[in-house]
Amino acid sequence: MLGTPPRMKAHQLIASLSPALQQEILGYIQTDTKDAFRTALYQVGASRKLRPQYFDSKSKSERIDWLLAHMKQKAYDGVTEQLLQLWLLKAKVPMLTAFLDAAEVKHDGKGQVDDLPETLEAKKVDAGIDAMLKENSGEQVCLYLHMFQQQRPDGWPSIAEALEKRPELKLG
Structure with missing residues (x-):
């Protein structure tokens, strides 16, 4: 939706995604990064006083x-953030590197940035x-930009502006 808040937390982001993208993300994590999925499942389960065996029958x-x-709950924002980052860094490498290259942000070739720039020019964004x-849906791009914004306390004004002004960048 146009005017999506530029500083959404991970649990708000996952709740705002279309059901298809939610399933795509978790399906990828469950299939391609099994240990991470299992760890997240057991970590959340343990906080709900559930034993790992509970999930064996599911x-x-x-x-x-x-x-x-x-x-989607605030209490599990950290787990959600880790899983979203994992999906982006593993499943969406070409998308990440396309943005970073065009924005002239130095990275490791896989979308990992060690030294974040202080500013990002709107034209480059x-x-x-x-x-x-x-190569990617507006929803996937929007999710990445929201997650990228979280890398700095105040994000980048040029990205916040793009999230607000570009109608193709919407969640859900």
Whole structure:
């Protein structure tokens, strides 16, 4: 939706995503990063006083649905943030590098940035967004920009402006 708040927390982001993208993210994590999925599931389960055996009787889709329901809660924002970052850094490397290259942000070739810039020019941010949109949905690009904003206490004004002004960048 246009005017999405520029500083959403991870639990708010996952709750705002379309069901299809939620399932894509958790399906990828469950399949391609099994240990991370299991750790998140057991960590959230332990906080709910559930033993790991509780999940043994659940199907893969039931495990995803259970974890997703809890990821939308503020109490599990840290777990949600880690899983979203993992999905972006593992499943969406070409998208991340397209943005970083166009925005002229130095990275390791896999989307990992060690030295974040103080400022990002609006023109370069727009070029990065355009590069990402060539191969990715507006919702995926919007999610990445929101997550990128969390890397600095105040984010970057140019990204916040793009999130507010570009109608193709919407969640849900």
